[in-house]
Amino acid sequence: MLDAAVKALTQILSPPMRSILWRSIGLALVLITVLAVGLQRLLAWFATNGEAWLEAALGPGFHTSINVLAWIVSIAAGLGIVLGGIFLMPAITALVASVFVDEVAEHVEREYYPAEQPGVALPLGVAIPDGIRTALLTLLVYVIALPFVLFLGAGFLIFFIATAWLLGREYFQLAAMRFRPPAEARAMRKHHAATVFTAGLFIAAFVSIPIVNLATPLFGMAFMVHMHKRLSGSRPELIEPARKTGVPVA
Template sequence: MLDAAVKALTQILSPPMRSILWRSIALALVLITVLAIGLQRLLSWLATSGEGWAEAMLGPNFQTPLNVLSWIVSVAAGFGVVFGAVFLMPAITSLVASFFVDDVAEHVELEYYPAERPGVALPLGVAMTEGVKTALLTILVYLIALPFVFFAGVGFLAFFIATAWLLGREYFELAAMRFRPPAEAKAMRKDNAAVIFTAGLFIAAFVSIPIVNLATPLFGMAFMVHMHKRLSGPRPELIEPGRKTSVPII
């Protein structure tokens, strides 16, 4: 697993990947700006008009918890675009990855697995559907965890764990679906849930680093291409006589 992470880090800075890197960064910056501004506007509305609407719907008995929630939302809105950019980065990378999944995977397969059958490019609609689903689920989970940010860092831990699970899940399935039907790719992910979650921790750590995290789609995809190859094992026709077929993951 460490070897796969090092290979992914090394390759995203290689000349063949630079064009993809700059395009993914440009797309990520546009999406971050648009969505962060939208989030700031939404939080501002929730802190003002939203509180009155919720109290009218729930009744006066909910006034105190609504006031507390309104205060939390007001603080969040005060961070504005900066808060939104940090908060939305994992969701943004999910969307961006759906556009460049095959470009990245093809470079990894060509450099490290030239003797093996190359993967089949995913239809853009399938890749985007997976990216949108992961992005929406990420935002939902983060919104649930948001109130706990103010309690001894519990929310940040929840963010990190959720990011590891969500991004590890998406990038692995995208890598696997180049070689398997979607249902089989998802089943393989479930069968190797612990390993893939552990690999997702690497991606969660990467996406937590400001500026560097703009390259998350390339790192995450390249990393999971290697992980899928390791979990799949070597193809029988490529195994040398007398060589063991077990493949170390760590």
């Protein structure tokens, strides 16, 4: 697993990947800016107007609870785009990955598995909805965990574990669906759930690093291509000599 992570890190900086890297970063910056500004304005509206509306809807018995919630939201609104940039990045990278999945996977397969049958490109109608579902699920988990961040600090651990689980399953399924039907890819992911989650911890650590995390779609996808190959029974220790000699691997 560590070897797969090192190979992914090395390859995302290689010349063939640079075009994908810059396009991925550009799309991520556009999405993160739009969503972060939207989040900041939504929070600001709730902090100023939403409190009265919510109390009128729920009744005076919820006054204290609503005051506490408004206080939390006021703090969040004050953090603005910075808050959005931190907490939305995993969701954004999941969506961006669904756009560039095939370009990244093809480079990895061509470089490290030239003797094996290449994967089949995923239709955008399959990849993008999968990325959207993961992004929305990520946002839901983060909204639930946010109060724990503000009050207990344990929310950061919840964020990290949730990110590992969500992004691990997303990137693995994208890699697997190049070779398997969606149902079979999901079944394989569930069968190797512990391994996929552990691999997801690498991606969660990567996406936690500011600036560097803009390259998460490339790292996560390249990493999970290697993981899928290993779990499928590929033998990279034999593929490396094949790359040098041209001898096909049985």
